[in-house]
Amino acid sequence: MQGSGREAVGAKRLECECLQKGGLFLMNESNKVSGAIYVVPVIYVLGMYMMPVLFWIICNMQESTDSFDAGWIMVMPIVLGLINLAVVLILGKRISRVQLLICTRIIKYALIPFYVVGGFCIIVALLLMLTPVVIMIFVGPTVAIVLSVIGWLGLLGAAPFSIAYIVRACSEGVQGKVLSVFAGIFQFFFTLDVIFVIVLAVKDRSFVKAQKAYGVIQG
Numbered sequence: 001m002q003g004s005g006r007e008a009v010g011a012k013r014l015e016c017e018c019l020q021k022g023g024l025f026l027m028n029e030s031n032k033v034s035g036a037i038y039v040v041p042v043i044y045v046l047g048m049y050m051m052p053v054l055f056w057i058i059c060n061m062q063e064s065t066d067s068f069d070a071g072w073i074m075v076m077p078i079v080l081g082l083i084n085l086a087v088v089l090i091l092g093k094r095i096s097r098v099q100l101l102i103c104t105r106i107i108k109y110a111l112i113p114f115y116v117v118g119g120f121c122i123i124v125a126l127l128l129m130l131t132p133v134v135i136m137i138f139v140g141p142t143v144a145i146v147l148s149v150i151g152w153l154g155l156l157g158a159a160p161f162s163i164a165y166i167v168r169a170c171s172e173g174v175q176g177k178v179l180s181v182f183a184g185i186f187q188f189f190f191t192l193d194v195i196f197v198i199v200l201a202v203k204d205r206s207f208v209k210a211q212k213a214y215g216v217i218q219g
Contacts, residue, residue, distance in 0.1 A: 081157025100165035
């Protein structure tokens with residue numbers, strides 16, 4: 001009788017431990033964001049590159065008409081940026097620091113050709129002011145301003161991932177406060193945003209290596 005009672009207690013205890021471990025396992029799984037998160041920045045990049053293509057298609061479709069509404073091209077980066085913001089806010093801390101950094105790097109690095117070409121187009125538009133055609137004095141600056149606004153909206157749309165990473169990395173002690181402040185501000189400036197992301201990525205990698213080395217020493 002005593003043996004069977006002890007076996008019952010042991011079985012009950014084992015069952016409780018399994019349930020606790022299972023609960024922790026499920027909680028970790030439910031709180032973990034998989035690699036599918038990287039689809040979001042990829043869609044953002046593809047959407048930005050699709051803008052000039054759609055612009056060209058609509059121009060060709062509306063050649064026969066006198067009216068042309070290019071307002072949609074301003075809305076597209078805003079919509080894509082709101083999607084990024086919604087993902088960051090909804091998932092919150094379930095997105096790891098490393099995942100936020102990778103999402104940021106995907107957007108920043110993949111859009112470098114986009115901004116290089118855009119900058120070249122702005123220079124050409126401004127140079128058109130020097131041509132003898134009078135109307136170009138007005139068309140050149142207008143095109144340059146429109147392209148600049150679209151580019152800045154692209155920076156704004158990418159900011160949710162980069163700012164979320166900077167805040168997380170600073171709170172975890174990976175990045176210093178001064179660097180984090182400057183990096184956050186310069187996320188809204190052309191070229192400087194990429195430079196600071198590179199700096200942050202290098203420092204984050206050094207932090208991870210230092211952690212691994214410390215773990216080996218402790219082990």
